[in-house]
Amino acid sequence: MAVTIEDIAREAGVSIATVSRVINKTKPVSAQLRDRVYEVIERNHFKPNSLAQGLITKKTNTIGIIVPDISNAVFGKLTKGMNSIFAKQGYTVVLCESQGKLEKELQLLGILEEKQIEGLLFAGVDVNHTLVNAMLQRDYPVVLVTQEASEDEGVINTVIHNNVEAMYDAVRFLLDNGHRRIAYLGGPRNDFSSGKKRLKGYRRALEEVGIPVNESYIVQGEFSFEAGYQGMKTLYEENSKLPTAVVTGSDVIAVGAMQYLDNMRVRIPDDISILGFDDSEFATYIKPELSTVRISYYDEGVKAAKMLLRMMKGETDLPVTEYVSHKIIRRSTTKSLN
Amino acid sequence: MAVTIEDIAREAGVSIATVSRVINKTKPVSAQLRDRVYEVIERNHFKPNSLAQGLITKKTNTIGIIVPDISNAVFGKLTKGMNSIFAKQGYTVVLCESQGKLEKELQLLGILEEKQIEGLLFAGVDVNHTLVNAMLQRDYPVVLVTQEASEDEGVINTVIHNNVEAMYDAVRFLLDNGHRRIAYLGGPRNDFSSGKKRLKGYRRALEEVGIPVNESYIVQGEFSFEAGYQGMKTLYEENSKLPTAVVTGSDVIAVGAMQYLDNMRVRIPDDISILGFDDSEFATYIKPELSTVRISYYDEGVKAAKMLLRMMKGETDLPVTEYVSHKIIRRSTTKSLN
DNA sequence: TTGTAAGCGTTATCAG
DNA sequence: CTGATAACGCTTACAA
Numbered sequence: 001m002a003v004t005i006e007d008i009a010r011e012a013g014v015s016i017a018t019v020s021r022v023i024n025k026t027k028p029v030s031a032q033l034r035d036r037v038y039e040v041i042e043r044n045h046f047k048p049n050s051l052a053q054g055l056i057t058k059k060t061n062t063i064g065i066i067v068p069d070i071s072n073a074v075f076g077k078l079t080k081g082m083n084s085i086f087a088k089q090g091y092t093v094v095l096c097e098s099q100g101k102l103e104k105e106l107q108l109l110g111i112l113e114e115k116q117i118e119g120l121l122f123a124g125v126d127v128n129h130t131l132v133n134a135m136l137q138r139d140y141p142v143v144l145v146t147q148e149a150s151e152d153e154g155v156i157n158t159v160i161h162n163n164v165e166a167m168y169d170a171v172r173f174l175l176d177n178g179h180r181r182i183a184y185l186g187g188p189r190n191d192f193s194s195g196k197k198r199l200k201g202y203r204r205a206l207e208e209v210g211i212p213v214n215e216s217y218i219v220q221g222e223f224s225f226e227a228g229y230q231g232m233k234t235l236y237e238e239n240s241k242l243p244t245a246v247v248t249g250s251d252v253i254a255v256g257a258m259q260y261l262d263n264m265r266v267r268i269p270d271d272i273s274i275l276g277f278d279d280s281e282f283a284t285y286i287k288p289e290l291s292t293v294r295i296s297y298y299d300e301g302v303k304a305a306k307m308l309l310r311m312m313k314g315e316t317d318l319p320v321t322e323y324v325s326h327k328i329i330r331r332s333t334t335k336s337l338n
Numbered sequence: 339m340a341v342t343i344e345d346i347a348r349e350a351g352v353s354i355a356t357v358s359r360v361i362n363k364t365k366p367v368s369a370q371l372r373d374r375v376y377e378v379i380e381r382n383h384f385k386p387n388s389l390a391q392g393l394i395t396k397k398t399n400t401i402g403i404i405v406p407d408i409s410n411a412v413f414g415k416l417t418k419g420m421n422s423i424f425a426k427q428g429y430t431v432v433l434c435e436s437q438g439k440l441e442k443e444l445q446l447l448g449i450l451e452e453k454q455i456e457g458l459l460f461a462g463v464d465v466n467h468t469l470v471n472a473m474l475q476r477d478y479p480v481v482l483v484t485q486e487a488s489e490d491e492g493v494i495n496t497v498i499h500n501n502v503e504a505m506y507d508a509v510r511f512l513l514d515n516g517h518r519r520i521a522y523l524g525g526p527r528n529d530f531s532s533g534k535k536r537l538k539g540y541r542r543a544l545e546e547v548g549i550p551v552n553e554s555y556i557v558q559g560e561f562s563f564e565a566g567y568q569g570m571k572t573l574y575e576e577n578s579k580l581p582t583a584v585v586t587g588s589d590v591i592a593v594g595a596m597q598y599l600d601n602m603r604v605r606i607p608d609d610i611s612i613l614g615f616d617d618s619e620f621a622t623y624i625k626p627e628l629s630t631v632r633i634s635y636y637d638e639g640v641k642a643a644k645m646l647l648r649m650m651k652g653e654t655d656l657p658v659t660e661y662v663s664h665k666i667i668r669r670s671t672t673k674s675l676n
Numbered sequence: 677t678t679g680t681a682a683g684c685g686t687t688a689t690c691a692g
Numbered sequence: 693c694t695g696a697t698a699a700c701g702c703t704t705a706c707a708a
Contacts, residue, residue, distance in 0.1 A: 002477050004701055015679045020703060027704095030677060045475055050452040051389045051398065052701035055684045060389065062432075062453075071418040071636070073411065073619075080409040083435055092453060094400075095433040097421055114388040115400075115430060137383055139340050225623070255623045281411075282620035285563070285593045298409070342685055353695045358687060368693060390685035393700045 081301020167201030178337030228256020288332035419639020505539030516675030566594020607673035626670035
C-alpha cells in the first residue's frame with residue numbers, strides 16, 4: 001500500500017534510522033547517504049505517517065476548534081484568524097461544530113482528546129459549570145473565545161471583547177448625542193457574554209447618568225433578522241412613547257428592526273436612531289448605512305491562537321482574560337439630537 | 339501522563355486484549371469482566387489513543403477539507419454542509435485554508451496525506467493540471483466541490499452547480515422579461531467555473547436568440563463590492579448606450595454596482611435591472627431587495643460529502659460530475675419590459 | 677556517522 | 693470467553 005520508511009530504507013540500502021534522520025535532520029548524515037535517501041524518497045513520493053510519529057513523539061501538531069456554526073460570519077472570521085496563526089506555525093486544525101448544544105460539546109471534547117490534539121479553542125454559547133469541568137478533565141489546554149465561562153469565572157483562559165463596555169460605550173455614544181429614550185433590542189437572555197453582559201452594559205450606562213431603566217424598552221431574542229423585526233414590533237406596539245434610539249445585539253437584529261420601522265414609515269435616523277453590533281460585511285450595503293459597534297473577530301481569533309500557543313509551550317502565569325478592543329463606527333443610522 | 343489501556347487492564351485485573359474488546363465490542367466478554375472494566379474506564383476517564391488505533395486499523399475517521407477562505411460565506415456554508423454529514427457518520431474534519439494559492443494547495447495535499455486522512459473535499463479557484471496530478475498521486479480519494487478541474491475534465495469526481503446553465507438561465511430570464519441590452523459584470527477571468535463558465539452561459543443565451551454579444555458590455559473583476567462598483571463605473575462610462583439589465587457574478591458584485599448606480603442617480607429597477615448570483619444572506623437586507631440566482635452551497639457540501647463517502651467505501655463507477663440545482667429568485671431589482 | 681533494537685498505545689491473531 | 697504476543701510505522705537511546 002502506502003510506502004513506509006522501511007521501503008525507503010531497503011531501497012536506499014540504509015537503516016530506517018538513517019532515513020528518519022534525513023527526514024527530520026535530527027542527527028548528521030553523510031552527504032552521500034543523504035542524497036541517496038532523498039532521491040528514493042522523491043521517487044516514491046514518501047510521506048511519513050504522522051500517526052506513527054505522533055504516537056512516539058507526543059507531538060501531533062493538531063489543535064481543535066469548536067464553534068457552534070461555521071457558516072455564521074462571526075465564527076468564520078474567528079476561525080480564519082485562529083487558522084492564520086496555526087497554519088504559520090505548522091499546526092493543523094480539526095474543526096468541529098456543536099450547534100451550541102451542551103451534549104454535543106461534551107462529546108466533542110472527548111473525541112478531540114482521543115485525537116490527541118495539543119490544544120483547544122472553544123467558542124460556545126453557554127459555557128456553564130458542567131462544560132468547564134469537562135474541559136478541566138481533558139489533558140489539553142483550552143482557551144475560551146468570544147464567550148466567557150458563565151459560572152466559573154477566571155478558571156479558563158479567555159480571549160473576548162468586553163461586552164459590558166462595548167454596550168456601555170454604545171449607549172454612551174447615543175447619550176452623548178442627546179438621546180435620552182434608548183431601547184435595547186438584544187440577543188438571547190441565556191447567552192451569557194453576548195446577551196447578559198451587553199444588557200448589563202446598557203443598564204450601567206443609563207443608571208450612570210441617572211436615567212431610570214424602562215423595562216418595556218428591553219426586548220431580547222435570537223440573533224436573527226426575524227427576531228429583530230418582531231422585537232422592534234414589540235417595542236413599537238407596547239410603548240406609547242417611542243424611544244429615539246435603539247441599541248441592538250447584532251447587525252442582523254438591527255437590519256430586521258429597520259425593516260419593521262420602514263414598514264411603519266418611521267424614518268431612520270430622523271425619527272429613530274439605530275445602532276448595530278459586530279460591523280458585519282453588509283453594514284455598508286444597506287441604506288442608510290448602519291452605525292455599529294465594530295468587533296474584529298479575526299483579531300480575536302489571532303489573539304486566542306497566540307494565547308493557546310503560549311499555554312502549549314507551558315508558559316503559565318498568564319492573564320486569565322484578554323480583551324480585544326471594540327470601536328463605535330458612526331455611519332448613517334444614528335442622528336445627533338444636540 | 340494520560341492513562342492507557344494498560345493502566346486500565348492492570349487496575350481491572352484483566353489483559354489489555356480484554357479491555358480492547360469491551361471498548362470495541364468486537365468479541366464477547368463476560369458480563370462480570372465487562373462491568374469491571376467499564377467501571378475502571380469511567381473512573382479514570384480513559385480515552386483510547388486514536389493515533390495508535392489508526393496506526394493498526396488504517397481507519398483514522400478523519401477527512402480533509404481545503405477551501406480558499408473559511409470566512410467567505412460561500413465556503414462557510416459549503417463546509418457546514420459537508421461537516422453535517424461527516425459528523426453524523428463519526429468522521430472528524432481537518433480544515434485547511436489555501437487562499438487559492440497553488441503552492442499552498444500542493445503543500446496541504448501532502449500534509450493531509452501524512453495525517454492519513456481517508457478522503458478529501460477540495461474547493462479551489464483554479465484546479466489546473468498540476469493540481470489534478472498531485473491529487474492523483476495521493477492515496478486518498480478526492481472530490482472537487484464548487485470548482486471543476488480546468489484542464490483535466492472528468493478525471494476527478496466533482497460536485498458543482500452548473501455555472502454555464504445558471505448564467506444562461508439568468509440571461510434567459512432577463513430576455514424573457516423583454517431585455518435586449520444585457521451586460522455581464524462577472525468574476526475573475528482566470529476563475530474557471532465561476533468566471534469562464536458563467537461568461538460562457540451569458541454568451542450562449544445571447545447568441546441563441548440572435549443578439550450579437552457586445553464586448554464592451556462584458557466586464558470582469560474580483561468577487562468584491564469594490565470590483566462591482568468599479569465595474570459598473572466602467573460599464574457606465576464606456577458605453578454611450580447603457581444596458582437595460584446587468585447580470586453579475588455574485589451578490590457582492592451586484593451590490594457594489596448598485597451603489598455606483600445610486601450615486602449616478604440611475605434608478606433600479608426602473609432604469610436598469612440588476613441580477614445577483616448566490617443569494618447571500620444580505621440579498622433581502624438591501625433595498626431594493628436583490629433578484630438573484632440562488633445556489634444552495636449547503637446542499638452542495640452535503641452532496642459532495644456523500645459522494646466522498648461512497649468513494650471511500652470503494653464504490654467505483656460513479657458519475658464523474660454531479661450537479662446541484664440553481665434557481666432564479668425574482669425580487670425587486672429586476673423589472674419586466676414587456 | 678551508522679545500525680540495532682526498544683518502545684509509543686492499540687488491535688488482531690492464536691492458543692488455551 | 694480470555695490472555696499472550698506480534699504487528700502498525702516511526703523515533704530514539706545505545707552501541708559500534
